[in-house]
Amino acid sequence: MTPEAPPRTLAVIGAGPAGLAAALAAAQRDLRVTLIDSAPQAGGQFYRRPAAALGARRPQALHHQWRTWERLRDGLAEQIAAGGITHLTEHHVWFVERVEGEGGFAVQALIGPEQQESVALRADAVLLATGGYEKVLPFPGWTLPGVVTAGGAQAMLKGGLVLPGRTAVVAGTGPLLMPVAAGLAGAGAEVAALVESADPKAFARHAATLAAHPDKLAEAARYGVQLLRHRVRLTPRHTVVQAHGKASLEAVTIAALDPAGRVRPGTERRFRCDTLAVGHGMLPHTDLAEGLGCRVDGLNVAVDAEQRTDVPGVWAAGEATGIGGAALSLAEGHIAGRSAAARLRGRTPDPRAWAAAAKSRTKAREFAAAISPVYAPPAHWAEQLRDDTLVCRCEEVPASAVREAVDELGATDARSVKLLTRAGMGWCQGRMCSAAVAGLAGCEERSARRPFARPVPLGVLAQTPDEDEPTPSS
Numbered sequence: 001m002t003p004e005a006p007p008r009t010l011a012v013i014g015a016g017p018a019g020l021a022a023a024l025a026a027a028q029r030d031l032r033v034t035l036i037d038s039a040p041q042a043g044g045q046f047y048r049r050p051a052a053a054l055g056a057r058r059p060q061a062l063h064h065q066w067r068t069w070e071r072l073r074d075g076l077a078e079q080i081a082a083g084g085i086t087h088l089t090e091h092h093v094w095f096v097e098r099v100e101g102e103g104g105f106a107v108q109a110l111i112g113p114e115q116q117e118s119v120a121l122r123a124d125a126v127l128l129a130t131g132g133y134e135k136v137l138p139f140p141g142w143t144l145p146g147v148v149t150a151g152g153a154q155a156m157l158k159g160g161l162v163l164p165g166r167t168a169v170v171a172g173t174g175p176l177l178m179p180v181a182a183g184l185a186g187a188g189a190e191v192a193a194l195v196e197s198a199d200p201k202a203f204a205r206h207a208a209t210l211a212a213h214p215d216k217l218a219e220a221a222r223y224g225v226q227l228l229r230h231r232v233r234l235t236p237r238h239t240v241v242q243a244h245g246k247a248s249l250e251a252v253t254i255a256a257l258d259p260a261g262r263v264r265p266g267t268e269r270r271f272r273c274d275t276l277a278v279g280h281g282m283l284p285h286t287d288l289a290e291g292l293g294c295r296v297d298g299l300n301v302a303v304d305a306e307q308r309t310d311v312p313g314v315w316a317a318g319e320a321t322g323i324g325g326a327a328l329s330l331a332e333g334h335i336a337g338r339s340a341a342a343r344l345r346g347r348t349p350d351p352r353a354w355a356a357a358a359k360s361r362t363k364a365r366e367f368a369a370a371i372s373p374v375y376a377p378p379a380h381w382a383e384q385l386r387d388d389t390l391v392c393r394c395e396e397v398p399a400s401a402v403r404e405a406v407d408e409l410g411a412t413d414a415r416s417v418k419l420l421t422r423a424g425m426g427w428c429q430g431r432m433c434s435a436a437v438a439g440l441a442g443c444e445e446r447s448a449r450r451p452f453a454r455p456v457p458l459g460v461l462a463q464t465p466d467e468d469e470p471t472p473s474s
């Protein structure tokens with residue numbers, strides 16, 4: 001009798017749609033999967049749900065595509081029971097490295113209520129499904145309490161069953177604004193306006209692509225009906241020019257945009273509100289991939305048709321490889337999981353086996369490519385910034401300091417601005433301000449190349465490798 005080969009192990013980082021699809025596809029093909037996520041429960045951003053202790057009777061009321069979630073949830077439970085997947089919640093991965101000599105990878109994660117303790121997990125291969133985060137652009141008054149990100153407002157509602165305030169304005173640009181406004185209105189907030197900087201006429205240029213996605217059009221129409229029912233005022237081609245208030249938000253001023261993306265003087269309107277939920281699109285999480293030396297293409301982790309990065313043994317799927325919605329993340333995750341399952345057994349996979357997922361991926365990428373330029377922030381947003389408007393709130397760097405670095409000290413890129421002003425050196429390591437700094441410096445937005453994906457206590461860094469006791473993932 002030949003001894004059985006030991007199970008091959010895969011660490012999937014991120015338990016959103018991409019990570020779940022990948023973990024299931026890999027575990028169903030006999031890989032031993034460790035699914036690691038910083039959140040207390042699986043689901044990622046799209047399937048964020050209230051904690052069980054909150055006793056929500058109908059959590060699906062705040063979601064669409066709930067059946068897909070049920071399928072993922074049940075599949076995960078089955079695989080956990082069968083030993084195919086180990087699900088580690090509240091593990092904040094700060095670094096992944098190749099283990100020289102032995103092969104495979106070590107995944108370093110912070111745990112505990114203060115995230116002061118680090119554990120190391122070993123796996124033969126790694127699949128990065130870390131999703132994206134919201135892009136934030138500053139404007140006068142944006143640091144007032146009551147101004148939150150659009151996704152943050154939605155997370156409070158979906159995850160905590162609370163409203164961020166009683167009267168809200170939802171503003172910025174992107175497909176996320178509609179579900180956020182509809183969700184807030186449906187949960188009882190008065191939504192005074194949905195302020196979208198995109199011009200609806202710009203969608204006409206992509207009519208053929210949009211028509212090929214009736215599901216997306218139907219989804220948008222559903223949100224439109226909900227907004228009309230709640231009498232939410234829709235103001236396309238407008239932007240927020242100022243948030244007002246003393247101790248907290250009391251009102252916002254919005255204004256119309258001209259075709260070049262400049263504010264039209266004299267079109268200002270003021271809305272009373274205690275909440276401004278604002279977002280300007282999403283950015284992919286690339287830190288872990290960059291730490292591993294994976295190629296990043298613009299802002300996205302570069303992958304091939306099998307979702308492999310250019311580092312052997314590392315796959316990536318979902319919004320880390322480009323912003324495109326939950327359906328794209330599911331398709332990419334499925335393909336990545338199947339590819340990893342075959343490759344880790346030394347086999348070349350047959351792409352015909354995942355033809356349906358590949359078709360969904362192509363369609364979803366086409367759709368994302370068509371709508372993303374339409375939803376770009378107004379071209380001249382930076383002109384609204386006063387000299388005292390904070391750009392980097394961690395280090396309290398105002399727009400004047402960034403302008404001085406660019407206009408007087410000759411900085412032409414975000415890194416020079418950072419060295420001259422400290423913008424991007426604080427706790428969030430530029431996640432909040434990097435897009436704003438790039439806009440003010442007039443340079444291309446790039447991934448930030450942070451050494452670690454999370455702030456790491458010095459005690460953890462001081463630990464020698466010998467003191468780390470890797471916990472085998474199998």
Ligand SMILES: Cc1cc2nc3c(=O)[nH]c(=O)nc-3n(C[C@H](O)[C@H](O)[C@H](O)COP(=O)(O)OP(=O)(O)OC[C@H]3O[C@@H](n4cnc5c(N)ncnc54)[C@H](O)[C@@H]3O)c2cc1C
Pocket residue numbers: 013014015016017018019036037038039043044045046047091092093094129130131132133134150151152154155176179180282285317318319320324325326327329453454
């Ligand atoms: C705030 C927010 C709200 C959104 N709301 C909507 C909506 O209403 N409708 C809609 O259609 N789309 C929405 N989207 C987009 C949608 O959620 C995404 O398209 C989809 O969730 C992407 O799936 P994903 O698996 O790629 O990433 P995600 O769902 O973002 O999952 C990534 C997972 O990785 C985990 N993770 C990241 N970094 C680490 C780390 N270092 N260590 C451990 N775990 C890590 C995160 O906790 C998360 O669970 C939203 C996105 C965001 C960010």
